[in-house]
Amino acid sequence: MKPKVPIHRRTLLSAAGLTTLALATGCTGPAPGGGPTQQETSAQQEIRYMIGQPEDSADLDLIRADLKKFEAARPGITVALDVIPSDTVRTVLQTQLRSGQGPDVFGYDTGPGFAGALAEAGLLYDLTAAYAERKWPIFEFAKQRVTFDGKIVGVPSQIEQVGLFYNKDLFAKFGLAEPGSLADLEAAARTLADNKIIPLAVSDKEGWQGGHLLSMTLSSQVGSAGMDALLTGGRPWDSPEVIEALAVWERFGQAGLLTPSPAAVTYDNANALFYSGKAAINPTGSWLALDIERNAKFEVGFIPFPAPNGRGIFSGGLGSGTFVSAGTTKAEAAIALLDYLQTPEHGRWAVENLQDIPAYPVDTAGIKASPLFTQILDDAAKIAEGTGDFGYNIDVLTGDQFNNAMWKGIQGVLTGQTTAAETAGRMQDAAAKDGN
Numbered sequence: 001m002k003p004k005v006p007i008h009r010r011t012l013l014s015a016a017g018l019t020t021l022a023l024a025t026g027c028t029g030p031a032p033g034g035g036p037t038q039q040e041t042s043a044q045q046e047i048r049y050m051i052g053q054p055e056d057s058a059d060l061d062l063i064r065a066d067l068k069k070f071e072a073a074r075p076g077i078t079v080a081l082d083v084i085p086s087d088t089v090r091t092v093l094q095t096q097l098r099s100g101q102g103p104d105v106f107g108y109d110t111g112p113g114f115a116g117a118l119a120e121a122g123l124l125y126d127l128t129a130a131y132a133e134r135k136w137p138i139f140e141f142a143k144q145r146v147t148f149d150g151k152i153v154g155v156p157s158q159i160e161q162v163g164l165f166y167n168k169d170l171f172a173k174f175g176l177a178e179p180g181s182l183a184d185l186e187a188a189a190r191t192l193a194d195n196k197i198i199p200l201a202v203s204d205k206e207g208w209q210g211g212h213l214l215s216m217t218l219s220s221q222v223g224s225a226g227m228d229a230l231l232t233g234g235r236p237w238d239s240p241e242v243i244e245a246l247a248v249w250e251r252f253g254q255a256g257l258l259t260p261s262p263a264a265v266t267y268d269n270a271n272a273l274f275y276s277g278k279a280a281i282n283p284t285g286s287w288l289a290l291d292i293e294r295n296a297k298f299e300v301g302f303i304p305f306p307a308p309n310g311r312g313i314f315s316g317g318l319g320s321g322t323f324v325s326a327g328t329t330k331a332e333a334a335i336a337l338l339d340y341l342q343t344p345e346h347g348r349w350a351v352e353n354l355q356d357i358p359a360y361p362v363d364t365a366g367i368k369a370s371p372l373f374t375q376i377l378d379d380a381a382k383i384a385e386g387t388g389d390f391g392y393n394i395d396v397l398t399g400d401q402f403n404n405a406m407w408k409g410i411q412g413v414l415t416g417q418t419t420a421a422e423t424a425g426r427m428q429d430a431a432a433k434d435g436n
Contacts, residue, residue, distance in 0.1 A: 219391020
């Protein structure tokens with residue numbers, strides 16, 4: 001997710017037993033061999049698989065080794081892995097797909113503003129028949145995130161949550177309890193700042209992080225019902241609740257509770273501040289848990305962004321997905337790779353090695369997990385099961401114009417160039433243009 005792909009959801013394991021992870025948590029391409037694109041029929045085929053560069057090179061080594069397992073299981077297919085910088089995926093991918101030179105298979109974000117835009121442009125292969133034939137066990141809520149105009153155009157990759165990772169050792173050092181409300185968070189942040197610790201390691205140079213910042217504050221502000229109303233047009237994006245959620249970051253910035261000049265700070269640099277202990281809280285997604293375990297030398301907690309009057313709720317849902325180019329000449333081989341990515345064995349491998357939470361049932365009996373990842377798994381189970389109260393990651397559910405207005409607007413809020421109210425107004429205008 002992951003950092004966001006152009007940027008970063010069953011009975012799951014229980015904290016006590018780690019028993020079963022029933023991870024219960026436009027125009028598209030031609031059908032294999034039957035559409036306008038001539039399909040290759042040779043016995044030996046190579047498919048190109050494009051992904052964004054993982055944050056840790058160790059993950060890339062694991063992915064390469066996993067693809068070797070696929071090749072061993074399907075001797076007639078080889079995979080050429082194409083790894084590009086995550087912040088260039090969106091531009092590079094769209095350019096290649098439109099030119100007819102795109103990868104056969106690729107990772108990309110789900111939702112209307114990402115995969116939906118590619119589907120509308122006719123750049124994604126229609127997988128509806130493959131789902132029906134192969135009975136892929138993707139959770140229904142996740143499948144909806146890759147369905148456009150009645151066609152299923154991708155395979156969801158993982159379930160995610162967005163919230164606050166915090167340094168428990170620093171909190172204990174300064175006598176701070178886990179924040180149970182927005183006032184608690186602000187008081188703790190002021191104590192940290194007084195002791196020369198950066199309270200919140202906020203980054204927004206790339207822009208997409210702003211969507212996560214708003215997702216977490218707004219979800220806790222209005223709850224899942226309020227988020228539903230916003231996303232379905234029942235409540236405008238310039239409502240007082242949205243303005244207040246944006247104003248939280250405005251106030252925190254003015255009070256010196258964020259990284260200095262957060263709109264100039266990269267995602268990697270903010271993470272490094274947290275790993276080094278220079279920053280106490282990292283507002284980001286559950287995809288970072290494995291990197292935190294590898295890099296942080298202190299105990300870490302993960303909580304929702306607090307609400308004004310309580311603990312708050314996680315923003316949760318689906319992250320990225322895997323897609324096939326509408327122009328591929330190797331559709332059967334590409335779909336064979338999608339088959340492999342959804343096997344129970346691969347799902348278990350992803351949980352054990354990458355701390356990904358697949359969007360389909362996976363048996364994880366005997367898997368050992370840290371307390372941090374166990375908590376994330378338990379919370380993700382509730383998302384997949386539809387229990388509990390969870391908000392949403394906004395940018396995977398909204399259109400391109402809205403996302404651009406949100407990302408640029410939040411950068412403006414963090415730099416003091418625009419107000420929370422002005423940004424909310426521009427988001428509402430953009431939502432209307434997107435048809436929301």
